[in-house]
Amino acid sequence: MAIVKWKNPKLYDPWADLRSLQNEINDLFNYDRMPGSTGLFDRSVTPAIDFVEGENDYTVKCELPGLEQKDIDVSIASNVLTIKGSKEDNREETKGKYYKKEIWSGSFQRTISLPATVDSEKISAQLKDGLLTITLPRKEETKPKQISVSVK
Amino acid sequence: MERKKEIENKTRRFPASTDIYQDEEAVVLTMEMPGVSKENLHIKVDKDLLIIHGERKSEETEGHYKIREIRHGDFYQEYTLDDTIDRNKIEAAIKNGLVTLKLGVKESEKPRKITVHVK
Numbered sequence: 001m002a003i004v005k006w007k008n009p010k011l012y013d014p015w016a017d018l019r020s021l022q023n024e025i026n027d028l029f030n031y032d033r034m035p036g037s038t039g040l041f042d043r044s045v046t047p048a049i050d051f052v053e054g055e056n057d058y059t060v061k062c063e064l065p066g067l068e069q070k071d072i073d074v075s076i077a078s079n080v081l082t083i084k085g086s087k088e089d090n091r092e093e094t095k096g097k098y099y100k101k102e103i104w105s106g107s108f109q110r111t112i113s114l115p116a117t118v119d120s121e122k123i124s125a126q127l128k129d130g131l132l133t134i135t136l137p138r139k140e141e142t143k144p145k146q147i148s149v150s151v152k
Numbered sequence: 153m154e155r156k157k158e159i160e161n162k163t164r165r166f167p168a169s170t171d172i173y174q175d176e177e178a179v180v181l182t183m184e185m186p187g188v189s190k191e192n193l194h195i196k197v198d199k200d201l202l203i204i205h206g207e208r209k210s211e212e213t214e215g216h217y218k219i220r221e222i223r224h225g226d227f228y229q230e231y232t233l234d235d236t237i238d239r240n241k242i243e244a245a246i247k248n249g250l251v252t253l254k255l256g257v258k259e260s261e262k263p264r265k266i267t268v269h270v271k
Binding site for chain 1: 166169170171172173174175176182184185186187188189213214215216217218219220221222223247248249250
């Protein structure tokens with residue numbers, strides 16, 4: 001193990017600017033706005049998700065801008081969560097021309113296997129401003145338990 | 153020290169996925185801004201500059217992130233408008249995180265049909 005000099009985070013770091021610039025440039029390459037069309041399903045991209053393992057529940061967030069409730073299908077089988085849906089192409093006009101076309105359309109599917117079984121009766125899903133939030137409460141027996149140590 | 157604070161307060165900004173479509177009547181911008189509500193969308197026209205800022209309350213969910221694909225930060229994009237855009241005919245709408253911005257083209261810039269009279 002190497003000994004690393006402790007850094008006081010409260011001190012002003014003159015390299016912070018440079019590092020943030022470096023991060024921003026790296027982000028440009030990492031951020032996939034136009035991913036290729038590979039995979040099994042009939043889709044070009046999948047929506048971005050966040051999966052958070054909390055103490056009492058799991059939270060899944062999914063970016064679905066422009067979608068309505070009827071377009072989204074969320075299902076759970078044992079401990080596999082599936083988010084399905086299709087995003088309609090909203091362009092009708094053909095008179096004009098497109099300068100930029102970054103928004104994708106088509107059907108998508110995301111499957112997440114949950115680390116433990118959840119209480120399927122208490123799952124709630126909420127769609128707000130194009131952001132889908134699914135809360136899956138953990139079953140009592142799978143929650144981390146605090147074991148008190150008694151000293152004799 | 154002040155400068156350090158400034159860096160800390162600066163939230164990450166990136167442009168939203170955008171479609172830009174133009175026909176004879178208007179230039180239509182469609183932007184994907186999931187998580188941005190009507191109250192947090194700020195659209196400003198400053199002379200030739202069109203500023204679109206979709207503020208997002210970065211809600212960090214408590215717990216351990218197993219998958220993190222959603223970029224946290226605000227949507228921010230600036231566009232320069234040319235003289236063909238009528239500044240008084242800009243309409244914006246947001247629905248389910250999808251922003252539609254209609255920039256009307258000036259009457260004088262629209263293509264006109266000239267009827268040919270035969271004498």
